[in-house]
Amino acid sequence: MTAAPAAGDGAFAPRILVFSTNNISDPGIDLAGSSHLHYSPGVTVINLPCTSGIRPGWVLYAMQQGFDGVFIAADGEECAYLPDCARRTAGIMTDAQRLLEADGFAPERVRMAAICSVCAEPFTNYMHEYSKALAALGPARKATA
């Protein structure tokens, strides 16, 4: 494992793990790139078929291993698999927050929002806001950071 990456000025730059969906939010995130919108390179994405398939344990694992926040880019009402996807994903997020808290991490270290297939700007804005919020919280693994 490694120390958190430093931004150009040496300030703490949080690492964010994004869970996206193959058909809806990942294309939205792709569009941010195609539009040359910028967000922190500390953001990395794992794409899945549907955010209802996220194990809450993955969120905790990400934090324990060195991420500072997890962002779930959900499909909202647009999910082509599950009509109640938003409710399911919200439940997963609540479970993940419970796991985080039990392990001493702030529940704000996991967030979710609906990202559509053309939501390039909203995604970029979320990444800016979340990076800022996590920077204020400081590194997740304070003991070793």
Place this chain on the structure above:
Amino acid sequence: MSAAPRKIGVYVCQCGGNISDYVDVNAVVAAVEHEPGVTVAKTAMFTCSDATQQEIVQDARELGLDGLVVASCSPKLHTYTFRDVARRAGMNPFQYTQVNIREQCSWTHTDDHAGATAKAVRLVRAGINRTRLTEPLEPIVVETTPKSLVVGGGIAGLRAALGLAEVGLAVFLVEKEARLGGWVAGFGDMFPHGRSGAELIAALEAKVRAHPAITVFTNAELTAKSGSFGNYRVTVAVRGERSETIQLVVGSIVVATGFDTYQPAEGEFGYGLDGVVTLPEFKRLLDGTTGPLQYHGRPVETVAYIYCVGSRQSEDAGTGHTYCSRYCCTAAVHAAVKAAVIPAKPHQVHFYRDMRTYGKYELLYAEALATGSVFVKYPDEEPPAVSRDDATGRLTVTARDRLCGGDEVALQADLVVLVTGMVPRANDDLTKALKLPVGTSGFYNEIHPKLRPVETVVDGAYICGACQGPRTSAESVASSLAAVTQSAAVLKRGTAALDPLVAAVDPAACAWCGACETTCPYDAISRVAADGKEIATIARTACKGCGGCVPVCPSGAIDLQGYRDVQVRAMIDGMLEAVTP
């Protein structure tokens, strides 16, 4: 997992500068070439080029590669390209991982070359870690029934039924109403050929009725679907003197249930006042008129059209009708052109927001202008108001004209036509029976609007026509023939290969609680006895691969192939390793 070390080939694409201008691809290769399991790592100008594909195949043969990582563009673009390369190279296509270092790296970090390079290393490591844990998977092959069911007997459904029969498939056509033809059967002359909708439908219906391979059920509805892709068992309820229920087995289902027209609320743009009608009501009036235009016995000298009624509403309205219905500008302008040629031609004034007579329909707009129609552009935030003088019975439309500096216009009219858009049909029972995905506006959702425009996440269930969203009859027929092609492509082959990226149960870890069975809306999970206990089993052909059951299992006994627990955790590890090229 095999104990032998993996032999993975890693190819980092320069994308002709799209990646290499911002990411130091040589540094990426240097950082990952000694990762465990990596046999070869190199960069290429374009990994998707024939030359590089050939090089990958050659490397795989010479080095005995059993895993492939291509770090290039979005998986949306080349997943199938490189699965095919892997297959040609003698690897299992599902032991390949596409790593997105263009859309999600070089292009979004054009301002930070060092950051982009370090991130690319982490992404490629995550891809290698995932690939190291892949297992060879075989597509799920199912035999298919060479029969198709079409739901909806409007122009799209009729054309689809005929198309399917013409390629040699047996077809069942199910129509809810007593007659075939849908909306178009009620239309008069249509642009551009001038033939009436009724004539078009009559000709199409005659062919459908005469075709020996097509069975038509009217007064009938699909009420249930079971089975799996390629062999769906459907129940059709037929109403009539003796109502009956029919069971059919079909390989594909084409849904062409069409649209409904927007019904304005009482008082919306004066709807409910005598003389305020919707566009479909006006078209019926017009189609039935030969002499001077009259409404309720009164001559109609001035017609006012108000556009975007029920379309492009603000999100705050909460109606969901935020979309443009796209056919209504053309339909209203077409009606105006028709009205201009009847005796005692009325004055026609169009209150519009934006004129969207796209493509060749622009010619109709030009014709409307040439035949005397006047266009007034009203502001989005201030729609026209309609009032009626009870003494004279005359209607007044008041609006601001953006093209005249926002001046207020008050027009006395004998008839006000509300140009209403398309709304989704209330088909809840069908939607539920087929488990079709519905979008925010209530129309059915395709998998991909450009690349898979008529396929749905329900394999073998295709959507076409206006049940997908507002469109013209010509566009509906085009999409219905796309659905025919997709059906035929699967059913004429006799077998279908499905992606094996579905959920699987670990029998040792499962202690049957039923949570997964309850959570799956596709009825893919059931209980079986195995080794003296009860466990869950997943029907691979019914599973859609969403993974919704994965977090529901209290014992963590379910994994989604391609996204297994160990793989996701290994990807997280890869994304966090120190970057020291």
